[in-house]
Amino acid sequence: MALDILIVDDHHIIRRGLARILAEDARIGRVDEAPDGPAALRLLRAGAYDAMVLDVALGDRDGLDVLKTVRAEFPGLGVVMLSVYPESQFAVRALRSGAHAYLNKGCEPDELLAALAKAAAGSVYVTPAVAELLAHNVRRDGPQAPHELLSNREFQVLQLLVAGKSVTAIAEQLALSANTISTYRARIFEKLGVRTLVELVAYAHTHQLGAS
Incomplete structure (x- = not known):
């Protein structure tokens, strides 16, 4: 069954580009867009989605704040965080907050599609860079930075x-x-x-x- 996706990003050109990429894949059904947190929550409350692509840095509200609300209201929704920030800054924090994947905006379309499929199924998608960060956190001795x-x-x-x-x-x-x-x-x-x-x-x- 095709996946219905919500894209949340405050840059119109990014949303349009992502929507075009997703629309070209047979695994994707409906693709809707929201420019900010409140608009995203209105769409989520009005209709069902399988997964969402959520930017970390939204103009009106931090993406991690939106993620917290989404997790409380829609615990079964797959969430892929997408950002210009490198994995070292937000990946572990995003996964701990309930995201299913964290991708840099420089990722390939196939990687985004794979992450969305995993997220929609309730599984976590981990890139090699994020896997290294998680491994570092597990094996590190001493206090946190x-x-x-x-x-x-x-x-x-x-x-x-x-x-x-x-x-x-x-x-x-x-x-x-x-x-x-x-x-x-x-x-x-x-x-x-x-x-x-x-x-x-x-x-x-x-x-x-x-x-x-």
């Missing part, structure tokens, strides 16, 4: 700070108060052991936490 102790929201704020956004701009993007973002920033600084934004950027560079 400081940034791995950040919550998903704290990690999102870290990404935006490193990208050069101000507290006010981050607050507007995430629909939170500036005081809340300042609190997140203080927690991030404390957990990472940094005192200034320059030190935070240096930490992010050392651990490859910036956007690629």
